[in-house]
Amino acid sequence: MTLVAHGRTAAMRAAAFPSPGDLLEPLPDSPGLAGAEGRCGPEERCLGTARWLGLAAVADPGLRDCDHGRWRGLSLAEVAAAEPEGVRAWLADPGAAPHGGESVAGLIGRMGEWLGALPSGRVVAVTHPAVVRAALVAALELPAEAYRRVDVPPLGRVELTGFGDRWNLRLPRWEPPRDASRRSREISPDFLEGSP
Numbered sequence: 001m002t003l004v005a006h007g008r009t010a011a012m013r014a015a016a017f018p019s020p021g022d023l024l025e026p027l028p029d030s031p032g033l034a035g036a037e038g039r040c041g042p043e044e045r046c047l048g049t050a051r052w053l054g055l056a057a058v059a060d061p062g063l064r065d066c067d068h069g070r071w072r073g074l075s076l077a078e079v080a081a082a083e084p085e086g087v088r089a090w091l092a093d094p095g096a097a098p099h100g101g102e103s104v105a106g107l108i109g110r111m112g113e114w115l116g117a118l119p120s121g122r123v124v125a126v127t128h129p130a131v132v133r134a135a136l137v138a139a140l141e142l143p144a145e146a147y148r149r150v151d152v153p154p155l156g157r158v159e160l161t162g163f164g165d166r167w168n169l170r171l172p173r174w175e176p177p178r179d180a181s182r183r184s185r186e187i188s189p190d191f192l193e194g195s196p
Contacts, residue, residue: 001118001160001167003136005129006041006049008154016075017068018043038124039063041131049155050126062114063127066134069101094144105144107131112138120163132158139167 011018038055040046041063050057071079079099080087086098097103102110111134127135129152137147139160152158159170 001115001122001162002124003132003158003160004049004053004124004126005132005152005154005156006043006045006126007052009045011073014075015077017071017073017079018045018065038126040126041065041128043128046126046128053126055124055126057124057126060125062110062117063125063131065128066104066107066130067101069097069099071099071101091148094147104134104147107134108138108144108147111135115139115160115167116165118163129154129156132156136160136169140169 009018038050038057039060040050040055040057042059042061043065046063047057047059074082076087083098089096089098090104094104094108095106097106107130111131115135115138132152133147133150136142136150136158137144139162157172159172160167161170162168
């Protein structure tokens, strides 16, 4: 299972909660990579990232973004100015949903169910940074408070191995660029392969 966060959007640049119109928020055109089949969130930012990556992905409603209720389309600064207690509660308590949408704990639970229902085989899923964070917390059975301690950048990737209710985190190996400097070409293959 590889989870990939969608590319940077205008809402992310503005530090804003995605608005309802963000379902259609496009990404800049970029060259794709060789394709593999996968799944993605139903929003255009996920579908567009999958296309950008060269993935033949099917929209999966289980990978939809967290519902931020009435905060959608507002920046965190705007919400903090209007509802400081609500923001404090939302940041401190994973079960809080002062915006009237989905709580972090609810998102983590939803992702745990999604992971548990996956068929066996390799899956590449393009979704939202918040959803990747929640899936990681659910897969590793971490406390919900750990959600805020995970940082997933645009196009960040998490690899999980396992199946059903047994998941392990696999950290991807760094791959030097093909045109790497002479020094990086001097690294021994044993170093790159790692030890068993």
